[in-house]
Amino acid sequence: MKLLITGMAGFIGHAVARRLAGQGHEIVGIDNLNDYYDVSLKQARLDDLAGCEDVQFVRLDLADREGMSALFVEHHFDRVIHLAAQAGVRYSLENPHVYADSNLVGHLNVLEGCRHGQVEHLVYASSSSVYGMNEHVPFATSDAVDHPISLYAATKKANELMSHTYSHLYRLPTTGLRFFTVYGPWSRPDMAMFKFTRAVLAGEPISVYNHGDMERDFTYIDDIVEGIVRVLDIIPQPDPQWRASESGPDSSSAPYALYNIGHGSPVPLMDFIRAVETATGREAICDFQPMQPGDVPRTWADTEALFRATGYRPRVGVEEGVRKFVEWYRAYYAI
Numbered sequence: 172m173k174l175l176i177t178g179m180a181g182f183i184g185h186a187v188a189r190r191l192a193g194q195g196h197e198i199v200g201i202d203n204l205n206d207y208y209d210v211s212l213k214q215a216r217l218d219d220l221a222g223c224e225d226v227q228f229v230r231l232d233l234a235d236r237e238g239m240s241a242l243f244v245e246h247h248f249d250r251v252i253h254l255a256a257q258a259g260v261r262y263s264l265e266n267p268h269v270y271a272d273s274n275l276v277g278h279l280n281v282l283e284g285c286r287h288g289q290v291e292h293l294v295y296a297s298s299s300s301v302y303g304m305n306e307h308v309p310f311a312t313s314d315a316v317d318h319p320i321s322l323y324a325a326t327k328k329a330n331e332l333m334s335h336t337y338s339h340l341y342r343l344p345t346t347g348l349r350f351f352t353v354y355g356p357w358s359r360p361d362m363a364m365f366k367f368t369r370a371v372l373a374g375e376p377i378s379v380y381n382h383g384d385m386e387r388d389f390t391y392i393d394d395i396v397e398g399i400v401r402v403l404d405i406i407p408q409p410d411p412q413w414r415a416s417e418s419g420p421d422s423s424s425a426p427y428a429l430y431n432i433g434h435g436s437p438v439p440l441m442d443f444i445r446a447v448e449t450a451t452g453r454e455a456i457c458d459f460q461p462m463q464p465g466d467v468p469r470t471w472a473d474t475e476a477l478f479r480a481t482g483y484r485p486r487v488g489v490e491e492g493v494r495k496f497v498e499w500y501r502a503y504y505a506i
C-alpha cells in the first residue's frame with residue numbers, strides 16, 4: 172500500500188513510520204518541522220528513519236492548500252494516517268491562531284486530498300481532551316462531548332465533525348482516535364514525563380498542578396502504535412439501517428468510526444512522579460501549584476470499543492513505560 176503519514180517528525184508519527192517501515196508499503200511522511208519544541212529532536216527522529224528505503228520525507232505545511240493538493244495528485248495514497256497538528260492544551264491559550272491554521276485548515280486540506288484522491292481510509296488523531304467537562308467515567312465515545320475547555324480540544328472535536336461530514340457526503344471512510352496522554356521514548360518535551368525527568372535529573376523542582384490531585388490515563392507509545400496499525404485495516408462501512416434517534420454520537424449511517432486509545436486505568440499524578448523517582452534513582456522536588464486553565468483533573472479511557480474492533484488492549488504499565496522512557500532519555504542526552 173502507499174501510505175501518507177502526516178506529522179512524521181513528531182513523537183507518534185515517527186513511531187508509526189518506524190513500525191510500518193520494512194513491511195512492503197511505500198510511505199510518504201510530511202511535516203512542517205515547526206519550532207513549537209526543539210527542532211533538533213524532530214530532525215533526529217527523521218534521521219532515525221533515514222535508513223528506511225521505503226520511507227520518503229517531504230517538508231510541507233498542512234495549511235498550504237496548493238502544496239497539499241499537489242501532494243495528493245502526485246501520490247495516489249491508499250490510506251492516510253493524519254497525526255500532524257498543533258498539540259498542547261496550555262499553548263492554545265497563548266497562540267490560538269496556530270491551532271486554527273494547523274488543526275482546522277490543515278484538517279480540511281487532508282480531507283479534501285483524501286476526497287479527490289479517493290483514499291480508501293483516513294485515520295486521524297483526536298484527543299481525550301474532547302471530553303472537557305464530561306464527568307461520566309470511564310470516558311466513552313458514546314458520551315456527549317459538547318463542553319470542551321480549551322481551544323485545542325475544540326479543534327479536535329471539530330476534526331471529528333468535519334470528518335463525519337466527509338464520510339457522509341463523499342463516502343470517505345474515516346476513523347478518529349482519541350489518544351490518552353501518550354508517553355515513551357522520543358516523546359514531546361512539553362509533556363509532563365519529559366519535563367519531570369529533565370528536572371529530576373538536574374536536581375530542579377517540578378511543577379505539580381492542582382496540588383498533585385490529578386489522574387491521567389497514561390498510554391505507552393507502543394500501545395498507541397499497535398492500536399493505529401490495527402485500526403488502519405478496519406475500514407468503517409456505511410450502515411443504511413442506522414437511525415440517529417436510536418444511536419449514540421459514535422456511530423453513523425456514514426462510513427465513520429471513533430475509538431478511544433488509552434491504557435484504561437487512571438494513574439494518580441503522585442504515583443507517576445514516584446515511578447520517575449524510581450527510574451531515575453533521584454528524589455523529585457515538588458513545587459505544588461493550582462490547577463491550570465484548560466486542564467482537566469482526570470482522564471480515564473473506556474477501551475471496550477477498541478477491544479471489540481481490534482481484539483487489542485493496551486498493556487504496558489506505567490512503571491515499565493517510565494523506565495523505558497528514562498533509559499531512552501539518558502541515552503539520547505548522554506546523561
Ligand SMILES: NC(=O)c1ccc[n+]([C@@H]2O[C@H](COP(=O)([O-])OP(=O)(O)OC[C@H]3O[C@@H](n4cnc5c(N)ncnc54)[C@H](O)[C@@H]3O)[C@@H](O)[C@H]2O)c1
Nearest residue numbers: 178180181182183202203232233255256273296350352353
Ligand atoms: N502525545 C499525546 O499525548 C497526544 C494526546 C492526544 C492527542 N494527540 C494528537 O496526536 C497527534 C500527534 O501528537 P504528537 O504527540 O506526536 O505531537 P508532535 O507535536 O510531536 O507531532 C506533531 C507533528 O506535526 C507537525 N506539525 C504541526 N503542525 C503542522 C502543520 N501545520 N503542517 C505540517 N506539520 C505540522 C509538527 O512539526 C510535529 O512534528 C496530534 O494530532 C496530537 O494532537 C497526542
